[in-house]
Amino acid sequence: MTESDNIEMRGFLGDTAVVELRRLIATGALAPGERIVERDLASRLGVSRGPIRDAIKTLHHEGLVEVRPFAGACVATIDRDEIDEIVALRRQVEYFSIAGATLRATGQDIAGLRQLARKMGPAFAAGRVDELLDLDLGFHLAICDAAHHGTLAAAMRMLYPRLSILFYPQMLRSHTPETFEQSHHDLVDAIEGGEVDASLGAIDEHIDSFYSDVELRIDGGRQARRATYHDKIKPARPVAVLRRRGTLD
Numbered sequence: 479m480t481e482s483d484n485i486e487m488r489g490f491l492g493d494t495a496v497v498e499l500r501r502l503i504a505t506g507a508l509a510p511g512e513r514i515v516e517r518d519l520a521s522r523l524g525v526s527r528g529p530i531r532d533a534i535k536t537l538h539h540e541g542l543v544e545v546r547p548f549a550g551a552c553v554a555t556i557d558r559d560e561i562d563e564i565v566a567l568r569r570q571v572e573y574f575s576i577a578g579a580t581l582r583a584t585g586q587d588i589a590g591l592r593q594l595a596r597k598m599g600p601a602f603a604a605g606r607v608d609e610l611l612d613l614d615l616g617f618h619l620a621i622c623d624a625a626h627h628g629t630l631a632a633a634m635r636m637l638y639p640r641l642s643i644l645f646y647p648q649m650l651r652s653h654t655p656e657t658f659e660q661s662h663h664d665l666v667d668a669i670e671g672g673e674v675d676a677s678l679g680a681i682d683e684h685i686d687s688f689y690s691d692v693e694l695r696i697d698g699g700r701q702a703r704r705a706t707y708h709d710k711i712k713p714a715r716p717v718a719v720l721r722r723r724g725t726l727d
């Protein structure tokens with residue numbers, strides 16, 4: 479085997495390790511705060527510890543793994559304050575993206591979103607969590623693309639992995655393949671309808687459901703906040719979104 483073959487194989491094994499480690503975290507098989515033992519994971523995947531170290535570095539950059547001096551790597555933990563901050567930031571990004579997409583999406587954009595949504599039900603039913611992660615992120619990035627705003631996509635990529643740690647284990651208990659897929663078709667319906675107010679309302683409902691799932695995960699299945707993100711404060715919509723809509727009320 480040549481040196482280039484070795485590099486290519488190392489890259490393939492590293493990619494496999496990234497997918498598996500991300501799946502273990504997303505499904506809750508590795509819980510927040512749990513130590514990641516390189517030796518055990520390497521044995522499980524039948525690879526050397528090199529690809530595992532590469533995977534840990536990748537997920538560390540994504541915010542899914544914390545690396546502590548003299549303590550090794552562990553699954554990242556997120557407290558309530560950080561969750562509130564990230565959800566609030568995600569809401570603002572989603573406001574911009576869905577408003578822009580509602581005004582600018584082409585027929586091809588709509589068809590692409592529908593196709594991604596249709597794949598979510600079968601992936602959910604089959605328990606293919608890594609595929610579902612990719613589909614869900616791809617769906618929300620596709621909305622950013624339909625808005626023709628690259629900065630939104632970069633922001634979404636930064637925010638998404640952190641919340642997936644807490645969201646996906648609960649999602650598998652709170653939803654069915656049909657309801658999860660339909661929640662994304664509802665967003666496409668709103669975009670296709672061409673009414674920015676309706677789209678903003680749809681994304682509010684989507685994120686409120688997301689936030690409730692995250693809260694259920696934190697509380698161990700106890701009662702979550704089922705109203706809006708803030709119990710008494712309506713989330714503020716960015717002035718730029720209101721300008722796109724043509725009103726500042």
